Amino acid sequence: MSKIFSGVQPTGDLHLGNYLGAIRNWVRLQDDFDCLFCVVDMHAITNWQDPAALAASTREVTAALLASGIDAERHIVFNQSQVPGHAELAWIFNCVARMGWLNRMTQFKEKAGKNRENASVGLFAYPNLMAADILLYKATHVPVGEDQKQHLELTRDIAQKFNNDFKCDMFPIVEPLIFGAATRVMSLRDGTSKMSKSDPSEQSRITMTDDADTIAKKIRKAKTDPEALPDTQKGLEGRAEAANLMGIYAALSDTEVADVCAKFGGQQFSAFKQDLADLAVAKLAPIQDEMRRLMADPGHVDAVLAAGGQKARALAEPILAEIKQTVGYLKP
Ligand code: TRP
Numbered sequence: 442m443s444k445i446f447s448g449v450q451p452t453g454d455l456h457l458g459n460y461l462g463a464i465r466n467w468v469r470l471q472d473d474f475d476c477l478f479c480v481v482d483m484h485a486i487t488n489w490q491d492p493a494a495l496a497a498s499t500r501e502v503t504a505a506l507l508a509s510g511i512d513a514e515r516h517i518v519f520n521q522s523q524v525p526g527h528a529e530l531a532w533i534f535n536c537v538a539r540m541g542w543l544n545r546m547t548q549f550k551e552k553a554g555k556n557r558e559n560a561s562v563g564l565f566a567y568p569n570l571m572a573a574d575i576l577l578y579k580a581t582h583v584p585v586g587e588d589q590k591q592h593l594e595l596t597r598d599i600a601q602k603f604n605n606d607f608k609c610d611m612f613p614i615v616e617p618l619i620f621g622a623a624t625r626v627m628s629l630r631d632g633t634s635k636m637s638k639s640d641p642s643e644q645s646r647i648t649m650t651d652d653a654d655t656i657a658k659k660i661r662k663a664k665t666d667p668e669a670l671p672d673t674q675k676g677l678e679g680r681a682e683a684a685n686l687m688g689i690y691a692a693l694s695d696t697e698v699a700d701v702c703a704k705f706g707g708q709q710f711s712a713f714k715q716d717l718a719d720l721a722v723a724k725l726a727p728i729q730d731e732m733r734r735l736m737a738d739p740g741h742v743d744a745v746l747a748a749g750g751q752k753a754r755a756l757a758e759p760i761l762a763e764i765k766q767t768v769g770y771l772k773p
Contacts, residue, residue, distance in 0.1 A: 445474040445618075446580035448481040448521070448571070451498035452490065455505050456646040457721075458626035458636035460728075461692045462586055466620045468510040470584060476516040477578055477753060478506060480746075483521045483528065484571070487564040488552075500742045501732075505649050508731035513745050521574065523750030526757040530573035531566070533768060537603050538569050542595060548588065572596040576612050577757045584618040587625070588635075593617045607767050626689060629663040632681025647721065649729060656725065657718040660686075665710040672706020674699045686710075690717050693724045 447467060449459070470476055480502050485495060499520050506518055521527050543549065546568055553560035563570075571592050575583055576599070583593055593615065600612035626636045628645040636646045647656055664682045671677055677684040677698070684698075687705070690713075691698045705713045735742055766772070 443474050443582055444578060444580045445470055445476040445582050445584065446479065446575045446578055447477075447584050448479045448484070448574055449502055449506075450485050451480050451482055451495065451502045451520070452485050452488075453498065453638040454646075454648040454650065455502060456626075456636055456638060456648045457689070457725075458646070460505075460509065460649060460725075461626050461689070462620070463584070464506060464509045464511075465692075466584055466618075467506075470618075471512055471516055474582065477580065477756075478511055478516065478518050479574060479753075480506075480518075480520040481574065484567060487561055487567050499746075500739055501736060503742050503746055504732045504735035505728075507735055507742075507745065508728045513749060517749045517752045517756075518745060519749030519753045520746050523746065524577070524753045524757055526577050526754070526761045527570065527573050529761060530577050530764065531570040533764065534569040534572050534576075534599050534603075535566055537599050537606065538572075538595070542598060543568060545591075546595070547591060568592045568595045569599070572599045575615055576600060577760060578753075579613055579760060580615060581613050582616050582618050584620065587619065590617060590619070609767055611764065611767060626692075627681065627685040629659055629685075631664065632683075632685040647725075649725070649732060652729075653722045653726065656721050660714050660718040660721065663714065665714075670702070670705045670708050670710065670713055672702050674702055676702065676706075683710075686713070686717060690720060693717075693720050 447463070449463060455464075467476070467478060480499050482495060482499050485498075503518065503520070507513060511518060543565055549560070549565055549567065552564060572595060575596055583596075585593055597614050600614055603612055604610050628634045628636050628640055629647070630640075630642050630645040634640075638646070640646060644659055644662055647659055651659070663686060665686070666680055666682060668680070668683075670683060670687070671680070677687065687698055687701045690705075691701045694701070705716075
């Protein structure tokens with residue numbers, strides 16, 4: 442049976458890009474795969490996190506997953522630090538992966554910036570922990586965005602090297618599941634950069650906790666160009682802001698961008714933005730209501746994570762025992 446593993450970081454406000462780009466796709470995978478959805482608190486601390494904020498974000502992200510329709514009874518929802526096997530396997534992979542491989546990771550270069558000497562060792566080894574997340578369960582498929590493709594390649598390299606070094610076929614070679622172009626949500630202020638929690642402008646993103654008025658206002662103020670909307674998808678070329686807003690409309694309404702062009706072609710942005718705001722509020726409000734309800738009940742969210750952690754540990758334990766034996770660790 443194919444098995445899905447995916448992770449989301451509990452850092453800061455979740456936004457529309459997280460929802461349309463990742464969470465919503467996870468919801469759809471639940472019918473076809475056994476899934477593990479992991480809130481990766483261990484990855485989060487590769488950059489310093491305020492402890493109270495980390496705990497709050499872990500609950501908030503979990504609430505968003507549940508509110509969006511992830512079924513924690515049928516699948517596994519947990520936070521990474523509950524399963525010690527992630528750290529144990531990451532150590533083994535620290536000894537499998539080569540410095541040169543990690544030196545090529547573009548995300549490290551971006552995140553470390555100019556001051557590499559001051560980046561945490563954890564930030565450098567981040568992709569090894571990600572490989573451990575996936576391979577601890579022998580997951581076969583990993584839904585990721587474009588920005589994580591390189592890390593997944595590394596996961597495949599680690600799996601292959603481990604299998605070679607120890608002359609075994611312990612690990613499957615995982616396949617990425619990359620979702621369609623319409624799910625790449627860009628900033629509302631600049632259609633060429635990704636919607637991001639680290640953008641200093643709040644106007645650049647719609648968060649999962651924005652109320653209806655805020656959502657409408659942000660969409661009304663979103664950057665556009667002076668032309669009317671195009672009536673074909675080809676007309677979106679070179680018009681990043683129009684492409685972004687029409688892409689968001691398509692994703693929220695479950696249609697193709699071409700259909701959105703056919704529907705709104707020739708109209709002015711002002712009219713379209715009104716429709717887009719109504720649609721966004723209609724689609725997000727029920728999820729946001731449920732999120733608020735869950736966040737008011739942290740005991741319940743913690744219980745869901747604890748139950749998920751227990752299920753994850755039960756899956757990981759026999760696999761980790763097999764790995765340890767293969768490496769030559771003595772049995773405890
Ligand atoms: N690195 C991923 C991100 O920032 C999160 C992540 C951690 C992940 N472990 C994973 C994603 C395993 C997929 C599989 O988006």
